[in-house]
Amino acid sequence: MRFLDSIRRSGRNLRHAKLRTALTMLAISIGAFALMLTLAAGEGARHFVDRLVGTNFNPQSIYVFKESENTDNPFSQDDDPKEYDGTSSATENAQDAAQVALHKSDIEKIAKIPQVERVAPLLQINTDYVTAAGAKKFQSQVKSVDEGVQYEAIAGKIPATLPKDQAILPETLVSALGFEDAGDAIGKEIIVHYTASPVSKVAEGHYKVAAVAKKPNGLLGGAREIILAQATLESVYEAQRGGLDTSYFGAIAIAKDSNPATLSQIQSHLRYEKLQSMSAKDLATQVTQAVNIVQYFVAGFGVIALIVSVFGIVNTQLISVLERTRQIGLMKALGMSGLGVLRLFTFEAIWIGFGGALIGVFWAYFASIFANPFINDKLELGGNLLLFRPVHIALLVGGLMLIAAVAGLLPAWKAARLNPIEALRTE
Amino acid sequence: MIHIRHLTKTYGRRQNKFTAIQDISFEVPEGTSVAIMGKSGSGKSTLMHAISGLDRPQEGQVVIGETDILGLRGRKLDRFRSREMGFVFQSFFVEGNESCYHNVALPLEISRIKPWKRREMIHDALEKVDMMDKLHSRARDLSGGQKQRLAIARAIVNKPKVLFADEPTGNLDSVTGEKITDLLFSLNRDMGNTLFIVTHDADLAARCKLQIHIKDGHIISLQGDTKADASKPLRMAKKGTK
Numbered sequence: 001m002r003f004l005d006s007i008r009r010s011g012r013n014l015r016h017a018k019l020r021t022a023l024t025m026l027a028i029s030i031g032a033f034a035l036m037l038t039l040a041a042g043e044g045a046r047h048f049v050d051r052l053v054g055t056n057f058n059p060q061s062i063y064v065f066k067e068s069e070n071t072d073n074p075f076s077q078d079d080d081p082k083e084y085d086g087t088s089s090a091t092e093n094a095q096d097a098a099q100v101a102l103h104k105s106d107i108e109k110i111a112k113i114p115q116v117e118r119v120a121p122l123l124q125i126n127t128d129y130v131t132a133a134g135a136k137k138f139q140s141q142v143k144s145v146d147e148g149v150q151y152e153a154i155a156g157k158i159p160a161t162l163p164k165d166q167a168i169l170p171e172t173l174v175s176a177l178g179f180e181d182a183g184d185a186i187g188k189e190i191i192v193h194y195t196a197s198p199v200s201k202v203a204e205g206h207y208k209v210a211a212v213a214k215k216p217n218g219l220l221g222g223a224r225e226i227i228l229a230q231a232t233l234e235s236v237y238e239a240q241r242g243g244l245d246t247s248y249f250g251a252i253a254i255a256k257d258s259n260p261a262t263l264s265q266i267q268s269h270l271r272y273e274k275l276q277s278m279s280a281k282d283l284a285t286q287v288t289q290a291v292n293i294v295q296y297f298v299a300g301f302g303v304i305a306l307i308v309s310v311f312g313i314v315n316t317q318l319i320s321v322l323e324r325t326r327q328i329g330l331m332k333a334l335g336m337s338g339l340g341v342l343r344l345f346t347f348e349a350i351w352i353g354f355g356g357a358l359i360g361v362f363w364a365y366f367a368s369i370f371a372n373p374f375i376n377d378k379l380e381l382g383g384n385l386l387l388f389r390p391v392h393i394a395l396l397v398g399g400l401m402l403i404a405a406v407a408g409l410l411p412a413w414k415a416a417r418l419n420p421i422e423a424l425r426t427e
Numbered sequence: 428m429i430h431i432r433h434l435t436k437t438y439g440r441r442q443n444k445f446t447a448i449q450d451i452s453f454e455v456p457e458g459t460s461v462a463i464m465g466k467s468g469s470g471k472s473t474l475m476h477a478i479s480g481l482d483r484p485q486e487g488q489v490v491i492g493e494t495d496i497l498g499l500r501g502r503k504l505d506r507f508r509s510r511e512m513g514f515v516f517q518s519f520f521v522e523g524n525e526s527c528y529h530n531v532a533l534p535l536e537i538s539r540i541k542p543w544k545r546r547e548m549i550h551d552a553l554e555k556v557d558m559m560d561k562l563h564s565r566a567r568d569l570s571g572g573q574k575q576r577l578a579i580a581r582a583i584v585n586k587p588k589v590l591f592a593d594e595p596t597g598n599l600d601s602v603t604g605e606k607i608t609d610l611l612f613s614l615n616r617d618m619g620n621t622l623f624i625v626t627h628d629a630d631l632a633a634r635c636k637l638q639i640h641i642k643d644g645h646i647i648s649l650q651g652d653t654k655a656d657a658s659k660p661l662r663m664a665k666k667g668t669k
Contacts, residue, residue, distance in 0.1 A: 002539055004542075016525075333514055335507070335537050336505065336509070421476055421481055
């Protein structure tokens with residue numbers, strides 16, 4: 001029997017047993033549904049991670065932290081008592097573990113790396129409130145313009161280098177600070193009040209609004225706090241500490257360009273200096289890995305559902321072979337080879353796998369039409385979570401056809417081995 | 428000529444050994460009609476299965492034209508059967524869910540006839556059994572006689588050299604059976620194929636040119652127009668009596 005004839009005839013055979021075929025397909029479609037959703041969610045999550053990293057991080061920037069062997073894994077604490085060896089005290093060891101700050105010398109080392117354009121230490125500045133002339137006081141943090149995020153101005157213009165006496169105002173504070181709209185705020189003065197301390201030499205700063213930055217969309221991009229120039233923050237930082245403390249919890253190295261090769265050169269320099277670094281790509285990889293683990297877990301359930309449905313196919317096809325013993329006998333009497341019979345029944349199983357996969361994909365797509373707006377509404381992902389890629393659909397359908405073929409082999413083999421004389425004698 | 432030489436078929440082993448047919452030989456000219464007669468259990472079905480290559484006797488030869496079909500192996504035998512043989516069964520074995528067209532198409536698909544040649548062959552076969560009006564009817568909706576006519580169309584669509592009919596009228600009333608018998612013989616006459624009919628209906632057997640009576644695996648009589656050595660099977664029948 002020709003290939004196409006086998007496919008057609010097996011398809012017709014299935015159509016003649018509609019209910020049984022439909023039920024078996026439904027069983028498979030459950031696994032297909034779960035797997036399709038997993039694939040779609042994984043795709044959506046990866047896209048979300050890309051958006052998240054892309055809107056929150058400057059592709060030219062690399063976060064730099066101090067490497068510390070003792071803090072690699074906070075859970076692997078050694079509970080055994082250590083004997084005093086006369087050289088290091090218990091307190092010193094505990095301090096070593098906490099010693100993860102970057103010092104001025106580290107910042108200089110980073111700045112010397114040829115591919116680094118400039119280094120901006122990450123500064124923690126304590127503020128009490130922000131206000132404007134005639135407005136109430138509102139809590140707000142200040143952040144350096146160098147901290148990787150790319151802001152979108154809804155009014156004014158974000159300058160290439162922000163002058164020391166200017167600020168970018170987040171959209172959320174515009175009306176709170178008494179401005180009519182974003183345009184109205186441009187050029188006006190805002191006052192940031194810094195937290196007092198016994199050594200602090202700075203009380204407040206007055207800044208002119210250079211631009212108003214768009215508020216974030218969920219977790220994506222945008223400004224949450226007042227943005228100041230790195231130089232402004234550095235001087236406030238030193239003044240707040242009375243020049244006593246010049247260590248930072250991290251720094252951002254800004255590369256000369258966003259070429260991946262440049263970034264990896266910088267990162268290898270940093271490794272040599274025993275500094276930990278993280279580029280936007282590293283962060284995306286890390287988050288994606290977490291997404292993948294969740295995805296594998298959910299996919300596991302789909303696979304279990306599929307395994308169950310594979311037995312469904314075996315069962316259905318065995319019954320089908322039993323039911324059609326005489327038909328098989330006739331075909332063999334008419335000169336159909338065992339291989340031909342095997343192929344005919346395997347194609348039936350493949351059809352079932354094909355149909356089940358399509359139904360599953362259809363249900364998954366149908367579910368996504370309702371689920372996507374809902375998830376987007378709740379989680380503010382800034383895009384659909386469930387994304388269907390043709391290549392995923394093709395992979396799923398193809399994979400299920402293959403699985404169905406394997407499941408159909410045993411019944412098909414039984415059919416192929418039937419003795420035509422005995423098969424024809426069956427009543 | 429179709430030569431049947433020294434066919435012996437046994438089932439089981441040692442104590443359970445059962446000889447279905449023993450040392451059966453005869454020959455018939457091509458295009459003739461042969462009735463194989465005997466009671467159930469006589470070995471007549473086994474003989475038919477052996478001649479058609481469905482069953483494999485331990486000894487003997489079945490030569491159709493130039494081919495010793497028992498010498499063919501696996502797929503070659505399958506191919507020979509699909510091209511040169513047709514089968515009609517007592518209980519029709521038509522595919523109830525399929526249309527008449529697809530029922531008749533089955534042997535053509537099995538013998539890998541090119542798709543564009545099939546339509547004409549199927550129409551031709553259905554016309555010969557006067558079933559063209561049922562072309563797209565489902566086989567299960569047909570009456571018994573129509574089913575058997577459909578089965579005959581399926582058997583002749585490949586224009587086989589040999590047509591085997593196993594109790595073709597066994598499930599039909601006498602009037603319908605008569606019509607089916609007429610059809611088989613007129614096709615035998617028009618198409619020139621050799622017709623083997625396994626039956627215990629004496630009237631049907633009488634219409635064949637040759638009648639072979641089987642009992643306990645032996646030929647007990649061979650009557651009619653044959654070029655076979657009539658004395659030989661008769662002699663064997665004597666020798667074979669227990």
